[in-house]
Amino acid sequence: MDNIASKVNTVFLERFSSKPHLYYSPGRINLIGEHVDYNDGFVMPCAIDQGIYYAIALNNSEVLNFYSVDFNEALNIKIADIKKSNGWKNYVLGVVNEFVLLGLPVKGLDCVFGGNIPNGAGMSSSAAVEGGLAFGINELLHFGLSRKELALLCQRAEHNFPGVMCGIMDQYANMNGKKDHVILLDCRSIEHQYFPLHLDRYRIVLINSKVHHSLASSEYNVRRKQCEEGLKILKKEKGINSFRDIKSPEELLPFKNKMKDKVYDRCKYVVEEIDRTQQAAKYLQQNNLIEFGKLMFATHEGLSKLYEVSCKELDFLVELAKENKNVIGSRLMGGGFGGCTINIIKNEGVKEFLSHVTLVYQERFQIDTEIYEVGIVDGTHEVITN
Ligand code: GLA
DSSP states (O other), X not given: OOHHHHHHHHHHHHHOSSOOXXXXXXXXXXXXXXXXXXXXXXXXXXXXXXXXXXXXXXXXXXXXXXXXXXXXXXXXXXXXXXXXXXXXXXXXXXXXXXXXXXXXXOOOEEEEXXXXXXXXXXXXXXXXXXXXXXXXXXHHTTOOOOHHHHHHHHHHHHHHTTOOOOOSHHHHHHHHOOTTEEEEEETXXXXXXXXXXXXXXXXXXXXXXXXXXXXXXXXXXXXXXXXXXXXXXXXXXHOOOOGGGOOSGGGGGGGGGGSOHHHHHHHHHXXXXXXXXXXXXHHHHTTOHHHHHHHHHHHHHHHHHTSOOOOHHHXXXXXXHHHOTTEEEEEXXXXXXXXXXXXXXXXXXXXXXXXXXXXXXXXXXXXXXXXXXXXXXXXXXXXXOO
């Protein structure tokens, strides 16, 4: 058991009397396919070895007793009294609420959780909080929901309680990750394929800008609305029901004057990104990381200029990457407005690039970056302890 797992387990035993089941619930990276999961596109996430551990046991009552190790905060509430709250509480209550809405007989439980996914880093700590709890409840109460159903339940939890109208990528990756594999998820059919990730002479490194703009979730919902607005026009004008049915950005041009400028830009980005992700999947299968990396740079450009979810700190980090011959791809990862860039770097250049970035970023913004090299792991699962 690693340190976090044993801490969560120990805290559980201090606070409650029974022996819990232990679950690991991963964060995720996304190689490419950003802001297209809610637009019928493709995404390419992997579950990672930064995540959350949950210790959970049924308590033969109607009361939920949660304790967050990271926030050092407890929440005790009757199932019948569940309502929207704030912070981490919204995520756990949102999940239980969705089981209740399905009409499933939820029972009281004791639960301690904690992890090492940095907040606001775009590595989806929220999906990890949701996924670990949903998985544990489903197992302990024998509800029999599939991983796909659990991912969809967690997505609804996020819509209904915290109110972020997220796509399915994070929750799906959390549930369906596979060790050393990339998930290629078709967000239209919600079906996936796995590809082995052969990095050979390269490494994937995340650089945390350490900024997190408070408008991230409200602007996320605005982007989603703008895409819906664009699609409505495409539907009315030409009967197009999905961005997937537009084969090239040129096909959008005839509708430019029917859309607000920003709406057009958002649609253009989406169509381009869906196309890029399909190309990227081919390059990945051919092990052509050089071409894959070029597409990552292009994605960042689109996210920054057309989709406008970047910020000066992230743009700066990607510029530094572009200037370095050993970095073959770099872009902001996740929802944006701060968080991490994801970079593919030649082995021999990693050290030099990272020390340069750390220094120059500190000089420019007086912020110390954090660097993560993550391992690719299986999706949420029980950890067997003795
Ligand atoms: C967040 C959301 C995801 C996805 C990404 C952007 O992580 O939770 O559904 O939309 O942003 O790709």
